[in-house]
Amino acid sequence: MVRKINISILLILFILSSFSSFAAETEITYSKTLQQIYNSKNVYTDTQTRLNELNKNYSNITYLFTAGKSVQNRDLTVLKVGKGPKKIFINASHHPREYMGTILTLNQAQYILEAYSNNKIIDGCNIKQLLDNEVSFYFMPLVNPDGVQICVNGSPAYYFNANKVDLNHNCAADWTKRITSTYSTGTSPFSEPETKAVKYLCETVEFDLTIAYHAAGDIIYWYYGQQGAAKTRDLAYANILKDTTGYSLVSTSNYKSSTSGFKDWCVQTLKIPSFTIEIGGKRGITKPIEWSLYNSIWEKNKLVPLRMSKQLLKQTQFNGDKKTALIYKNSLVHLSKDILKQDKKNYISVRDAKILTSNSITETQQYKLKMYSLTINNTYYIDIDYFKNIFNLKYTYDEFTNTIYLE
Numbered sequence: 001m002v003r004k005i006n007i008s009i010l011l012i013l014f015i016l017s018s019f020s021s022f023a024a025e026t027e028i029t030y031s032k033t034l035q036q037i038y039n040s041k042n043v044y045t046d047t048q049t050r051l052n053e054l055n056k057n058y059s060n061i062t063y064l065f066t067a068g069k070s071v072q073n074r075d076l077t078v079l080k081v082g083k084g085p086k087k088i089f090i091n092a093s094h095h096p097r098e099y100m101g102t103i104l105t106l107n108q109a110q111y112i113l114e115a116y117s118n119n120k121i122i123d124g125c126n127i128k129q130l131l132d133n134e135v136s137f138y139f140m141p142l143v144n145p146d147g148v149q150i151c152v153n154g155s156p157a158y159y160f161n162a163n164k165v166d167l168n169h170n171c172a173a174d175w176t177k178r179i180t181s182t183y184s185t186g187t188s189p190f191s192e193p194e195t196k197a198v199k200y201l202c203e204t205v206e207f208d209l210t211i212a213y214h215a216a217g218d219i220i221y222w223y224y225g226q227q228g229a230a231k232t233r234d235l236a237y238a239n240i241l242k243d244t245t246g247y248s249l250v251s252t253s254n255y256k257s258s259t260s261g262f263k264d265w266c267v268q269t270l271k272i273p274s275f276t277i278e279i280g281g282k283r284g285i286t287k288p289i290e291w292s293l294y295n296s297i298w299e300k301n302k303l304v305p306l307r308m309s310k311q312l313l314k315q316t317q318f319n320g321d322k323k324t325a326l327i328y329k330n331s332l333v334h335l336s337k338d339i340l341k342q343d344k345k346n347y348i349s350v351r352d353a354k355i356l357t358s359n360s361i362t363e364t365q366q367y368k369l370k371m372y373s374l375t376i377n378n379t380y381y382i383d384i385d386y387f388k389n390i391f392n393l394k395y396t397y398d399e400f401t402n403t404i405y406l407e
Contacts, residue, residue, distance in 0.1 A: 028057050028114075034103050038291055043099060043152050044074055044145040050106055051079050051141070058113045061131055063405075065330045067140065068197025071162035074145040076197050078332075080138050081109055082131035085400040086312050087205060090305060091140040091198070092213040094168040094262065096147035096158045100280055100289045100297065101213030105141040107298060108305050112137065125306050135309045136401055138205065143167060144194055156287040160184070161192055168214070170195045173224065173264035174256060185260060198262065200334055202270060204325045205401070209237070209273045209312055210266050211304065215289055216280035220245070223252040224267040234273045237311055241275060244307050245300040271319065277301070321402035328356055328406045337379060339404065346397065346404060347381035356406075357391055365390050 030053050037046040055064040063080040070076060090108065092101030114120075115127040142148060146162035161167055165186040169175075172189035179185070190196050202210070222238035223231075238249050266274030279297045280289040289297075324339040324346060325332065333356065337349040350373045354361065361369075372386040388395040388406060396405040 067201040070146045072146045082136035084134040087207045089138045089207040089210040096151035098215035102141040169260045171265035173268045174259040217278035217283035218247045219278045221276040224264045325403040346384045350380040
């Protein structure tokens, strides 16, 4: 009799546990569906809302910050997913009418986070192990928020930022000035606030791999003059993308017929694997892709971040983290001097410290900054431990990604 009761209790506990697991997987809801975001007249605000919801729902494994501002002062928001030391940057919407990539990157982030929360193994990948110890993904769904807003509010063919510059031909990779009545590559490489912000993000966080989503064509750009081991390395990634998506690899011949793209700069200057993925079928679209194609796009691309991360973990040589990134009150800081490390301590220049706190600094704090500063290489620096105490800031140093968070 006792045995029967014990079995019954175990059965009830199993049912309750199963119900609890099911509830955990279905309890998170969002203010708008991805389709509603895509059809919205305010894609920027709705994307921001979704990013904030993801960050709130999965705060133990995410961090939301801005990398800069657009021409019209919109945030260039990045969602960091994971705590691992290898870093992958995935972005979308350099070109406004190609903002299907925004939806795709939001979906990829959500897919990975839900799998993490539910302790799933996908494609042979233990997501919890991956995000806790191995890889961090940085998603920027809207590189060009101003342009997307122009696109969805009456100009569906729009291709530029608010300054009418093609952001994907504004990078320093064989850049040439081209300004006509209908087209512009900008007045100089990285002339635009959006490309400046992305440049600084890449240089400071020091990604190991980048992916930029564009539309359309079902093709993959991967080559920009790599030779030897670098070419072999990047072709291996490209073939994984090809096998995963079913898209074709663009020929390596005549690769300089289109220059100064984000991927080109990453390959040429940063020396890292970098890829442009053109989603959505027929090449040469002049308006946003129809929503009816999204399910197919999703199925072809949902495993891209995970498969690229698995290949990244097989890589043996990396540039290493030479710079320390500083995120102050959820914004990536453009420092005039790099943060220095001495005796296992981090030092910020006094000039940068004053700029950060210029709106609220008191005479006492000014005095303490001076009192605790020291001269290194003819520049005044202050230990960040002292700095955070003077201004009553919460200080976190993430050694894995070499990033300081001050809040």
